[in-house]
Amino acid sequence: MTLEKIIDAAPSGIILLSEEQKILYSNNEITRILGYGKDQIKNRTSDILKFYQKENDLYEIDFKSCIDDEKRIQNTVYVKNGEGKYSLVFVSIAPLFEEGQPARSILMIHDISTMSDCEVIFKRSGEENANGFYNLVGRHKKMTELYEMIKLASESNANILITGESGTGKELVARAIHGLSERNNKPFITVNCSSLSETLLESELFGHVKGSFTGAYKDKIGRFEMAEGGTIFLDEIGDISPLIQLKLLRVIQEKTISRVGDNREIKVDMRILTATNKNLRELIASGGFREDLYYRLKVFTIHTPPLRDRGNDIPLLCDHFIRKFNEETGKKINGFTDDAMRLIMDYCWPGNIRELENSIEHAFVVCKTGYIDIFDLPQEIRVVKIKEGICGPADEEQEDRVQGKKGVRNRVTRDELVEILKENNYNKTLTAESLGISRVALWKKIKKFGIDDVNNVK
Ligand SMILES: Nc1ncnc2c1ncn2[C@@H]1O[C@H](COP(=O)(O)OP(=O)(O)OP(=O)(O)O)[C@@H](O)[C@H]1O
Ligand SMILES: [Mg+2]
Known part of the structure; x- marks a missing residue:
């Protein structure tokens, strides 16, 4: 197998850039991510290869410092394809030096928008059918009531709390609400709040700047920023610590976030859906959950019925x-x-x-x-x-x-x-x-x- 075949089969997009940032070579995955053929992008520059922090907010890659300081640059950003759709990607750039050649750089783009917890749902899909709604199957009266609630919820911008026993489809409900809403061409971002420690969850949600804590070796955008214009789904919300509860309350009230280690406030616009299989009222009574946050999260409540019902x-x-x-x-x-x-x-x-x-x-x-x-x-x-x-x-x-x-x-x-x-x-x-x-x-x-x-x- 030739080296070119291997590079073409790689599950990451690979681009070789000239000193002037002209595309000299690209592999098949780049064609898939950008939606342009290899010949269409050859010798093109930033007119075709643009990265964004959020919609219409360009992210400029500092190629100069990458080459001059021999530095690798990495970030999670968006890339826009030929049809104008955004995908969330992890981008990484490293300099390439070769004797007798001008300095070039290698750019790798890894599409993470299809990862289960980090999804960009662009299209309305499914909708209603004889046996169910979106990917929810069920014709029982409680399910048709649930579908009605989902439709109502999708028409508003209110924060919604989805309650129900484990395995009853809370996540499917959240996806359906987003998929039906006006925000459906923007990202749907999921965060499982019970699977991370407080520090990691904080940086996952809010992002961080390099050096803000041990292990923060690069700047990172948080999930609130990733969800810009779209929906963030915070699963297992009953498990968040008092600190995260307080920070979440501020996000809802002020509609701004700041990355960990950075005082700058960034405006955010996203719809917050939360889910829990815990009884939040009981948690409030025992001091484990803030009542003021509870009321802000449950402007609208949806309950998923247990299967035995x-x-x-x-x-x-x-x-x-x-x-x-x-x-x-x-x-x-x-x-x-x-x-x-x-x-x-x-x-x-x-x-x-x-x-x-x-x-x-x-x-x-x-x-x-x-x-x-x-x-x-x-x-x-x-x-x-x-x-x-x-x-x-x-x-x-x-x-x-x-x-x-x-x-x-x-x-x-x-x-x-x-x-x-x-x-x-x-x-x-x-x-x-x-x-x-x-x-x-x-x-x-x-x-x-x-x-x-x-x-x-x-
Ligand atoms: N009505 C439904 N029709 C078809 N599949 C369903 C339905 N409800 C749930 N499922 C499937 O059951 C599984 C569990 O659903 P989901 O993860 O949405 O549940 P959950 O309420 O979020 O559970 P947990 O509280 O444990 O996170 C998934 O694989 C989902 O696709
Ligand atoms: Mg779930």
Whole structure:
């Protein structure tokens, strides 16, 4: 393989610049990032290769000091492609000296806009379809209510707090709000606030200047600045320290930030979405969260319902994930055996959709036939005791309370139930679905009405 082929296959953009900063050579990744062919950019200069701190705010690379001081320059900036769209890139420039040649420089551009926590969502995609909204799957009433809330939220510029148990799709909701909003051609930046220490989170959010703390060996722009014009999604907001809480309050009030180690104030314009699976009210009561910040973050609140509250969405989600993993793995799994489906419908999914997704992924590894069976599913789903341990016994009272359907359920008479069973060919899963109750609750009803021989009712 020639050196040129290797450079062309590199996952980073590489450019060789002349002394006058004319492009002498570029590889394939540069073509992808800039959206111009190699011939189009050859011998061109800064008219085609421009970097930005934020929209329309040019970032000038100091080539002179790079060459004169033999210094490497690195920064996270934006680059604009031929269609005028911005991508977030990590850029790095080093001088290149060769005997008998004028000084040149090598420029590397690494596109980081596709990294999961640092995404530039340019287009509206998906929107509403028969089974869901954006990438959210679900037709349960609680989900259609959620879609309405997302639409309302996307029309305003208010800060929004998304609450809900782990794995219920809070991040998908945040993406949908951004994707539907006027800001959707600007960056959507995610920060997981629980995964970094206070110092690192502070510099991640606000950026820092070189030397402001040990390890700060270069200037760095923070995520608030990266989100300029767009949306910042602060996940696990309940985990931020008092210092970060105070700084965040200032950002909201003053709409300015300053990088760590720098007093200059930088104006910022971004929409703040936050999420938590903690009870912030309890945290406030115990002194762990500022009440004034809480009210500023939750101008509008959206709650993602747990999966156990929307049992009749489970088959839909199962189909969705089976399709997804068939595509990803190249397998051809058609569905579940009746027994496996019964288990899935009866399990209470404390880890919600993430747990369902992971269980199906697990089953894809184990399953050797076209249908996922009980023993292909993770053990915890097979052990009913665990279900009871985590969720408590699912008695009808509790089921009613959880699903908020007491009125509807109590109106179902014995005759109506018999009728619905018949309509569904005595298939208990389908009957439970059409009643909007779990299979456990259906069994209890069948027992209560004394319809013991369900396949033989008159
Ligand atoms: N309604 C849904 N339809 C399809 N997939 C979903 C839905 N809700 C969640 N998921 C999937 O479940 C997984 C978990 O979702 P997400 O990360 O948004 O949850 P979360 O509420 O942010 O969880 P955590 O609090 O643990 O961070 C993701 O892979 C997501 O794609
Ligand atoms: Mg999350």
